[in-house]
Amino acid sequence: MATKDFAVRTEPHIARLGELGELHFVAEVFGDEFLNGYHRVTEAQAAVGGQEDLTKMDPAVLRQVYGSMREFLGSLMTQESAERWLRFEVIKAGKVVDHFRSRAKAEEKAAELGGTARVEDKSMRVPDRVLLELLEWSVELYGGGNDRPTTPSSGSSRASRRAGTPGKASSRSKVSTRTAGRSAR
Template sequence: MAEKLFSFNTQPHVAKLGDSAELHFIPEVFGDQFLDGYKKIQDAREKISGQTDLTALSSEELRSLYAAMRTFLAGLMTPESAAEFLRFEVIKGGKTVADFRSRDEADAHAATVTGARVEDKSMRLPDRVLTELLEWVTELYGGGDSRPTGPSSGSSRASRRAGAPSKASSRSKGSTSTRGASAR
């Protein structure tokens, strides 16, 4: 009888944000959970029509991309962290009547409640940190840690240098080190 032990993570992954905040991500993703969420980010990027310079994007295009990124990340978090990270509250008379993970759902609910408005109570993070979180999660769930770090056996060899090797000598009789030297 053959036996093989398969292991998987059972403890949440933790992203530490500064000295006090933490976001907990589910230990493993199952099925197409990661791929479906990542596809939404890719779709948002395609709508931006291949722009790589974020400063050239309209505010609506950026909002769409950031919303896709935040939704993707929240979908991989534990419920408690997702509730802190992405939350839209429907407010009426100064009191929260409902909260949602999606702005569209919150807007739809607010439309059914007379005098209600939606407030974005999501965790605020600098764009740089949001992007770093996305990269970390992609590496974490996308199989980045399982990739070999050395060259693969199928890699091609380096090209030979053109010409014959030479044994040229330096014209200088002394050292020409410039370390620590300054222009005068």
């Protein structure tokens, strides 16, 4: 009989955001859920193309990219942190009627209520660079970074070429030289 122990994380991962507080991420995620969420992020990013000048982008497309990143990150957080990270309040007659973690669901509810019902985004605000750093960190945590290899060792890259150009001249020496790894006879 063979026995093997497997490490399963149970404590949440913590992102400290200075005075904004902490965000807690679930200890482990299922691969398919992670990949599906990350796929939505990469699809949204593909819509932007390789454009780097944000001032020339369609604001609706940019909002979609940021929204998909925020939703993806929220899906990896504990319930309490996700409620702070993504919060869309439905307001009617100056009172909060309901709140959601999805803008689409909040707008749906506001439409149901009709009249003066509106949606206010009360989500946690962070600078864009922090949003991107959180995204990269989460990919490292759940996508195989840290202490887990992302590919089998047989999938390793080939060694880099040596710097410089190979020489064209023949060796002046007529004596056989030792080659690394082989012994002289």
